[in-house]
Amino acid sequence: MAEGSGQGPEVQINKGPIITRRNFLKGVGLLTGAAVGGYAAGRKIDSYLKETEGPHEIFDVEGTKVKVSWKEFKPEGKEDKDIDLTKAVIYLPGWPWEAEGKATWELPKRLANRFGQRSFDVSVISQYSDPESMKKRAEAIMRFLEKRDIKEITGFGHSVGAITAAYLASIENRVKSKGVILANPRGLNSMGLWELAKVFVSDAFTVGPGERKHKRKTDLEEPEEIQIGFLKSLLRELQATAGDFYGAAQNRVDALTKTDPIFSKIKVPVLLLVSDKDLVSEYRKYLPSERADLTGAEDQMINQAGNSNKYENLPQESREKTDKGNFLMKYFTGLKSRINRARLTRGRERYLQEKVFTQAPSVHVLRSSEQADHNAVPGPRGETVARIASRWFDRLKRTGSGKKAA
Numbered sequence: 001m002a003e004g005s006g007q008g009p010e011v012q013i014n015k016g017p018i019i020t021r022r023n024f025l026k027g028v029g030l031l032t033g034a035a036v037g038g039y040a041a042g043r044k045i046d047s048y049l050k051e052t053e054g055p056h057e058i059f060d061v062e063g064t065k066v067k068v069s070w071k072e073f074k075p076e077g078k079e080d081k082d083i084d085l086t087k088a089v090i091y092l093p094g095w096p097w098e099a100e101g102k103a104t105w106e107l108p109k110r111l112a113n114r115f116g117q118r119s120f121d122v123s124v125i126s127q128y129s130d131p132e133s134m135k136k137r138a139e140a141i142m143r144f145l146e147k148r149d150i151k152e153i154t155g156f157g158h159s160v161g162a163i164t165a166a167y168l169a170s171i172e173n174r175v176k177s178k179g180v181i182l183a184n185p186r187g188l189n190s191m192g193l194w195e196l197a198k199v200f201v202s203d204a205f206t207v208g209p210g211e212r213k214h215k216r217k218t219d220l221e222e223p224e225e226i227q228i229g230f231l232k233s234l235l236r237e238l239q240a241t242a243g244d245f246y247g248a249a250q251n252r253v254d255a256l257t258k259t260d261p262i263f264s265k266i267k268v269p270v271l272l273l274v275s276d277k278d279l280v281s282e283y284r285k286y287l288p289s290e291r292a293d294l295t296g297a298e299d300q301m302i303n304q305a306g307n308s309n310k311y312e313n314l315p316q317e318s319r320e321k322t323d324k325g326n327f328l329m330k331y332f333t334g335l336k337s338r339i340n341r342a343r344l345t346r347g348r349e350r351y352l353q354e355k356v357f358t359q360a361p362s363v364h365v366l367r368s369s370e371q372a373d374h375n376a377v378p379g380p381r382g383e384t385v386a387r388i389a390s391r392w393f394d395r396l397k398r399t400g401s402g403k404k405a406a
Contacts, residue, residue, distance in 0.1 A: 066140035094159025138167035275372035291343035
């Protein structure tokens with residue numbers, strides 16, 4: 001994509017090794033079997049999965065059996081009488097994560113504390129060979145919510161879960177959607193199958209638990225759950241789709257590799273969270289690089305910062321050790337960088353609202369400044385993400401920017 005073109009990216013031509021969809025799926029099956037063989041040795045897979053299974057319910061959606069699994073969290077120190085049970089935050093993890101695994105619990109746990117209401121970690125397994133599977137998964141979740149008399153939700157989806165969150169947010173005149181948060185979403189750009197396979201496996205397995213725990217700040221008590229949970233989730237999906245695994249996998253690949261028009265049907269505020277080192281979603285492939293003018297309030301804030309005498313405000317001891325010229329040069333270089341980042345963010349938000357989330361009343365983009373990969377936003381940095389999300393909704397409430405202009 002040309003710099004500053006403002007147009008969506010061109011479809012990338014796959015120049016990697018020639019690989020068919022069927023051979024790729026066979027390879028994934030063989031690799032998965034080899035990886036979990038030792039882990040599941042000595043016990044029947046079915047009984048093992050049953051032992052670790054959490055709360056779930058099966059819904060019949062237009063002839064398709066859809067299994068909804070969940071883990072509920074409440075704000076710490078609060079009981080049902082202390083919270084509004086008609087409101088909830090719904091977290092939808094990416095593939096193949098499941099609500100039964102500890103790897104996805106940290107974020108919804110912290111979302112419950114920050115929002116002061118219940119949160120649900122929700123995963124869905126259905127007959128994915130059905131072309132309408134995404135729509136039916138959202139419908140099953142909607143029935144799950146209605147059955148519990150939940151009237152208002154905040155949706156939060158990661159990776160492919162972001163697509164499900166978009167479908168859920170687009171359902172009107174039933175459970176009200178307050179807004180939707182999309183973290184490193186798939187579905188906003190297409191990607192070749194071979195390219196996706198390489199970056200997906202790399203992200204899931206080449207970053208070890210030790211690296212996740214020590215090379216970046218993490219809120220996970222047991223980082224190794226990321227890899228263990230990944231394998232266990234694959235087993236559960238294999239079990240659920242054994243009758244039509246190839247057809248199910250085909251539709252799963254389609255969801256991972258293709259763009260989805262559902263984002264244009266969202267009519268609630270959108271917060272897009274992206275990671276700088278995420279290769280699975282790779283926001284640079286669907287966001288342009290053109291910059292936009294800042295608002296008057298932003299200009300005023302920057303001018304005030306630029307006109308303030310930062311050097312003279314330093315303590316006497318610091319001024320004696322600091323060269324004024326070097327200090328001011330570094331300060332204004334940093335200020336200019338922040339201005340450019342702000343203009344780039346505004347340009348991208350404008351593009352998203354005009355070209356992608358065309359019915360959303362507002363769109364905001366936040367990029368991680370750390371060396372964060374695909375799973376870093378919803379996992380290891382759960383507390384930070386939950387704080388950002390709750391403050392974003394507080395801002396919408398104060399400014400009224402969650403309402404579509406007439």
